[in-house]
Amino acid sequence: MGPKNAPTRAVLMDATEAVMQEEGYGAVTSRRVAERAGLNQQTVYYYFRTMDELLLATYRRRTQRVLQGVERAMASERPLHALWQTFSDPFDAALTMEYLALANHNSAIRLETIEFGERLRRVGLDKLALRARRAAPGGAAVTPLGVVVAITYIAHTLGFEATLGVRGGHKELRVLVEWCLRQLEPIGMRATAAS
Numbered sequence: 001m002g003p004k005n006a007p008t009r010a011v012l013m014d015a016t017e018a019v020m021q022e023e024g025y026g027a028v029t030s031r032r033v034a035e036r037a038g039l040n041q042q043t044v045y046y047y048f049r050t051m052d053e054l055l056l057a058t059y060r061r062r063t064q065r066v067l068q069g070v071e072r073a074m075a076s077e078r079p080l081h082a083l084w085q086t087f088s089d090p091f092d093a094a095l096t097m098e099y100l101a102l103a104n105h106n107s108a109i110r111l112e113t114i115e116f117g118e119r120l121r122r123v124g125l126d127k128l129a130l131r132a133r134r135a136a137p138g139g140a141a142v143t144p145l146g147v148v149v150a151i152t153y154i155a156h157t158l159g160f161e162a163t164l165g166v167r168g169g170h171k172e173l174r175v176l177v178e179w180c181l182r183q184l185e186p187i188g189m190r191a192t193a194a195s
Contacts, residue, residue, distance in 0.1 A: 002047040013058040074124025093159030
């Protein structure tokens with residue numbers, strides 16, 4: 001097995017995602033990945049014992065990058081706005097759709113998707129808890145988890161639809177979400193209790 005930090009390994013994972021995004025997950029074969037990477041087919045199996053291992057490693061790399069982006073967003077001065085910006089770019093929506101379709105047929109990807117989704121929803125909830133309490137005094141039913149799930153779902157749905165070419169109402173929904181975020185996270189709002 002080739003070393004995990006080898007540049008060739010990353011090239012194979014990049015090629016896997018390129019094939020998935022352009023042709024669909026069903027087109028991801030060792031031959032197709034090797035062609036896309038400009039390598040021979042045996043190289044795929046030098047770095048990954050099976051195609052499932054390649055797919056899982058590629059997916060884990062992707063989810064790690066997404067998690068890092070969410071962690072940066074949640075550490076920012078206005079985490080809800082930053083989270084919205086992180087998720088509302090439809091650039092990777094086609095690839096996300098392919099991974100979700102693959103999860104329906106690949107138990108390892110499905111389990112990884114579940115674990116990642118649950119972990120992603122917990123990132124920064126403690127920081128958001130104070131914001132939700134301050135934005136909705138009197139115990140209104142605004143919870144950090146509810147806000148994170150709403151932002152994630154709306155952004156992903158917009159991205160999926162844009163990938164398919166459906167754009168009706170997107171501008172209006174973005175305006176609505178941004179208005180809601182300003183209510184929850186006004187300019188100058190600090191994450192600490194001192195204000």
